[in-house]
Amino acid sequence: NGSSAETVKPKEEVQAEEFDVSKVKDEPQAYEENTDEQQNLEEPVTQMEVTENGVKTEDVPPQDLNSIVKEEVPEPNEKSDSLRLRVNEFFSRNGGQFKKFVSIFALEPHERPSAILMDDFIVVKIFNFLGTKDIMRCKSVCKTWLRFSKDKSLSRFVDLSGLKINALMMNMTSNLKPESLNLDWSNIGKQQLTWLLPKITATKRLSLVGLEFASQVSALANPQCPYLVVLDLSFVSNLSDAAVNKLLMRTAEKKSNLSGLRQLYLCNTEISDISLRYISQQLQLLTRLSIAGCAKISDAGLAQIGDPDLYLSQSLVSLTLDGCQGVTDSGLVHISRCTMLSRIECKDTGITQNAINLYLQIRTDLCNKDFVIYQKTT
16 A cells, blocks of 8 residues: 555475575474483383392393392291291290200301201211111211211111121121111021020010021020010911920020010911910910911910910900901900900901900990900090
């Protein structure tokens, strides 16, 4: 409108080919810093130190960092702390009795095994669970264990069952003088046993299961045999009535050394009723007799046990008859005269349940379960 109005020039369009990139000014420095921060967020976190445990984490993404830190820093275990307190309390109350355990418990965990293996009290306790053959091997480990193996508690029981007996074993047994000797199913000969028995006068329990009478067990007839309390002759081959009589026969000078037996096991042997007669006449202290599996035993043999004029009727406490097919209800009547008898095992025999019920009417202090008659518990 008039000359005062300025003329407006139309905007020129910029052509693509005329655009000069070099003329564009750089963005502000703040933009560059923002981009650097964004890149840092995208990069993984590296080498974060956990100063409490002195552990450095590997390069991990940010979302896994918390889980790694939780694994590296263990949480307090309430159960272990409670157990430690209880152990300390026990040792404080019984410190005088368990001084060695207190000293071992105070050691570092990696030091305890070696301390235990060199402690005489602990090692001897472990040796008590081992057989004689294993103890002989332990003797050759070191001088310390050799000294431990000479402990008196280890000499109470010597087990040479199933072994080939040599001179070293014989000498070891004679030196230990054990209270109990087990020679089951071994190859010990009569001469070896004749040499050994007089040297182990302290032996009270002897087991010769599975040996042969003439070539091995007959050495028990030696008058220098120790005074045994428990004798196991189960599965001894050729153990006949004549053999039992030879072992129990009195000599002109004194009684048999087996006259003091309190427990006698003759399972699965060839003895008959005659042997029970010998036993009833000679063994006045016998309290337990086992004749299980003896096929030649019958009611006549039990009549010998129940004879009031013989020793067993007054001393016998336990009788095992399992597998004696020749024993019937009449046999149970015979042994009812044994005043001290409180346990009878009669499975797989000719004794019936009706006979047991009648027997229990006489002996009201006893009861029965599965053909085992035993003392009632109060």
